Amino acid sequence: MSSLRFLLGLALGTTFAAAWQPAKPLDPLSVAQQQLASGRCSEAVPGLTKMLQGTAKAPLPAYLMLSYCHRELGDPELAVQTLRRGLKAWPASPLPERTLGELLFRAKYDSTEAGQLLEHAARMLPRDPEGKHYYAQWAYLNARHRICATQEQQALALPGLSDLALLQMNTLLGMCEGSLENAASARAAFERAMAVNAKQTAYDPISAMQYVQFLTRYNEASRAAEVVEELLRRVPSFGPAHLEKAKYLDRAGQPGLAIEEARLALASAGNDLNAERAAHTLLARCFNAAGNAEEAAKEQQWIAAHPNPETPRPQGPACFRLTCTTASVSIDWSGAAW
Structure with missing residues (x-):
């Protein structure tokens, strides 16, 4: 990773230099980079904030790192504000566009601004698989399925992707x-x-x-x-899979086995209310088929007490529960990429 090479090169250079001269203090951006590399975002925030408040134009990596830290520390709104300031200082820079698009997409899956930012970043960073994957997710959730397929095909053609x-x-x-x-x-x-x-x-x-x-x-x-x-x-504890198995056992005319699987589904993890209703509906049907009117009535009572909710559109990338960091390389905080 380029950021790791930067750190190793810095350490090696310091070791040899120590033989004939004192080590020079690191500049504030390098200090922040090392703090982020070791997970110390809370320590990096004051120095990065000071850099952005200075009279000189702050380097783009400072905005990216500060936004990252605000996000890691649980303040996505401040992360968004920082990226907007970065784009104002560095107009049309694709990496902050991509990062801002990701944040807006997480907050609101159908954000038009998120789509525009991700589209532009995907065009300007043609070798960035993560940007293409994010734009593909936005496109899928907003019924731009051809764009989604094209972006993922292009991302998959790039080298070095992790499993x-x-x-x-x-x-x-x-x-x-x-x-x-x-x-x-x-x-x-x-x-x-x-x-x-x-x-x-x-x-x-x-x-x-x-x-x-x-x-x-x-x-x-x-x-x-x-x-x-x-x-x-x-x-084995994934409820939706047990429910699917119960469904095909029901279709195969095996209500007894279907009942067992549906009960396993309800006792397992990963279900939402719609899945629970589907399991109870299947149980009611299978109990009726097995001639157990009493149990079927209990299932019908549960269904009546839990009306079918209006199913919302999924929010952001969580609809796939896919990890969003897909790139095979990490961000080069040193700014060499820009």
């Missing part, structure tokens, strides 16, 4: 291509994501469930069942 990035990007590409009814392309992307997921120590159940939903929509029940079984083998 986590490949997993995230192929999953979203599958979702975008599925929305475009490009079934073959979507299936290929999901299968690539599955191959990466299989190698992960921490298996991503959300990625696998996105594939299950695609396969179910295209009536590929056999492959969907295989993915569900693999998911439950890796993450």
Whole structure:
């Protein structure tokens, strides 16, 4: 990573210089860089703030680092304000545009400003996979599915991506291509994501469930069942997978086994109210099929007491539960990239 090379080079140079002259004190930007590298954002904020308040024009990395620290310290609004100041001082700079777009997207998935910032940053930083992935997420949530697919295809063509990035990007590409009814392309992307997921120590159940939903929509029940079984083998406490298994047991005319799986789904993690309602609805139907009117009535009472909420549009990248940091390199705080 370029920031790491900067730090190592600095340390090495200081070691040799110490033989014949005192080490020079680090400039404030380098001090802040070292503080961020060791996770000491609270120590970096005063010095960075002072730099931005000076009479001279502050370097762009100072704005980026201060915004990063405000975000890490739980003040996204101050992070946004800092980035806006940075863009005013350094107009049309793509990295602060991308970072501001990310923050606005997290706060409001359909932000027009976020889309404009991310689009411009993706064009101006053609070798930046993270920027393309963020713009693809914004495009997906705002029904620009062709843009989404194009951005992810371009991001995946870049070298040096980590397995986590490949997993995230192929999953979203599958979702975008599925929305475009490009079934073959979507299936290929999901299968690539599955191959990466299989190698992960921490298996991503959300990625696998996105594939299950695609396969179910295209009536590929056999492959969907295989993915569900693999998911439950890796993450046995994932409720939505138990619910999917309960559904295909119900369709196969096995209400007793479907009841067991639906109960496991309700006892497991990862469910929202819609999933809980679906599980109770399935239980009511299966109890009726099994001739157990008393249990079926209990399920109907639960359903009546929990009306179906209006399902909101998902907020920001959390709709995929995908980690947002997908780039294979870290930010070069030294400013050499600009």
